[in-house]
Amino acid sequence: MTADFSKPYDPKEVEGHTYEAWLKAGYFNPDQLTTKGKPYTLVIPPPNVTGSLHMGHALNATIQDILIRKKRMEGRRALWIPGTDHAGIATQNVVEKSLRKEGIFRHELGREKFLEKVWEWKEKYGNIILDQLKKLGASCDWSRTRFTMDPKYQKIVAETFAHYYKKGWIYRKERVISWCHRCRTSLSDLELEYQETKGSLWFIKYPLAETAGYVVVATTRPETMLGDSAVAVHPKDPRYANLVGQFVMLPLQDRKIPIIADRRIEKEFGTGAVKVTPAHDMLDAEIGNDHHLAIYKIIGSDGKMTPEAGSLFAGLKIEECRKKVVEELEKQNLIEKIEEYRHNISTCYRCRTPIEPLPSLQWFLKMDDLARRASIAVNKQKVIFHPDRWKKIYLSWLKNVKDWTISRQIWWGHRLPVYFCENKQEENFIVATTPPKKCPFCQNCEMRQSEEVLDTWFSSALWPFATLQYDQRDFKKFYPTQTLSTARDIINLWVARMVFSSLEFTKKIPFQNVIIHATILTKDGQRMSKSLGTGIDPINLINLYGADATRFGLIWQAMKNQDMHWAEESLVAGKKFLNKIWNASRFVLERVTDAKFKIATNPKFSARITKQDSKILKKLEVIVKNTDQNIEKYNFGPALHDLYSFFWHDFCDIYLEVAKKQLEDPKLKLQTQKILLHVLATSLKLLHPFIPFVTEEIWSALIPAQAGKSTTQKRMLIIESWPKKR
């Protein structure tokens, strides 16, 4: 198809068939490239299968596409691996919700049937986001599309677990963990989200056991008093010095509990005396452990009070229980006062339900060694963050990281490769990557695989190498990858974990550079979210303006800031710019009629060079150098601004006008034609990674202008050589 220059540039007539042409040519797959260059690999941060493209994805995909297209043009065997993440909790919730609309409940369905439904859902909707990336022009190798629940991927995950277990780094233990009673699963520290909430601070009187009087404790959660096993004060708090060692009678439970001293108590908070609930508070659990306090599990995994809470409260929901406890205490005149209080409560990052700390038997991964090595990798600049400041986030998390709770009590995910003996105790289990044939404990049971699944991030942590290990030849050739581009909110959740996982399993860093791009906010600085109605759908922008203009708009604003306040004006600028390129190309095509020359990488212009000629050639040299350096330094916004200014102002405003005159001078005509073609061709190459569609389309029209090349010999711009400084 030949470009129709009689009309303004219309992306709708170009983008579809151009993408098809790229796919058909097969250039997204490095095996199809004739180049012998060094491999260059990117892995896409796998979007959730439940997701649809948002602005952040669009920006990130554009950044990666710029990198991969430039490297491909440089002659590297460029591979960009696409794929999706099974996103355990998120996906399970989405599918559960959609089933509920049909009146189907997960637990009625049962595990296997439910998982069938999830797979159905995945088959139906799971590739939407990848198709959206295609619309944006992403030049991923779709033949290598990966999914974190592929059989091969599952195998690698199981092997990883077994490896850690063999090393003694995975252990199972009952511990107070963060629990979401809506998702019915444990969560890791990073999966908590803090929300400032206004609540109350209740001051409760605990009568002394042996003498008259009482101790007043302050709490935001009066219901947890039912599980108290001590009152703690700071050892150097004079107010309570003589009370330490004595006992109080816990109201409502009629339980005698000690007053203990612990340095972790803040004297300034409340009354300085704190109730200790070892089962339902992280700090209290530690204190309880150190002081050998009894554990009363009064809240169950369903978010309701257990029998241990007492007959008056058992079965109540937490909020109901709180009311009831306060009522009862008031009846007994044990509430001294109630203050208003604002504080942060932790919630589940998937469903925003307040999380409940409770003791639970979970699997953990030891972090000491892994964290230490991941820190060294960044400290020694083996892995480099761009901008540099983000390494602080990474390092500070690793410095204080606790062991990772890797088990989740949901159904959708990688089931733990752990098998229990059916006949003997729960402690009798083995870790195996394939179902064992014979039970080593009782010799004759069918071993039962653990019902639990792994944290989604456990499997995404393997992404850079697992995706390449489907075929060992790929792994040898393309690993490690070069650059990872992602959002700042998953630096620890994902990036850090990829670094230590890769170091452990491949002995290599997974990537050398990490780009942390800006977070896109609305123009007035609000978070873009569907529920708030503040989100912008990039697909709408593509439909309205085209993919090139959308990419332009995103990159135009891509500076090294934390945030980007989205301004659609830049997209309008992009649209105009595309038209400008279109028309300038038309001009060149109309005037370069002699067609006695071809587009050379570094043509010579010896004869009759005018002042204006050398000026534009000089500027071209500068822009070639600057564009290259800007991309290498990940300065995408500045790169595009410079290109824009060069093309529009230096080339169109000035040189094209000069050329009009020079073309009328027979002595200058040929040389001017050569220069026009050279500058245009080079500009198209430089612009191609940013706006691939329009440049490819124009290129296809430019090629016939080269003498001696038939249309069958056409090279597409996507694999043309990247301009080099002479």
Next chain:
RNA sequence: GGGCAUUUAGCUCAGUGGUAGAGCGUUCCGUUCACAUCGGAAAGGUCAUAGGUUCGAUCCCUAUAAUGCCCACCA
């Protein structure tokens, strides 16, 4: 409680130790010769505030303020 970022034109943002820039918007002029998704011109800024370093600061330093984000066991 700690950390990070931001503060420059109406809006979104670049930028440099020495007359302040872009895109979009606004106003005026201009449709033969690539493009009206255009060309030419103009208006519009105490570069957050206060000190300091300097011959000279929007830029470097120190405070302050506002806004946003992250981290932390303040019950």
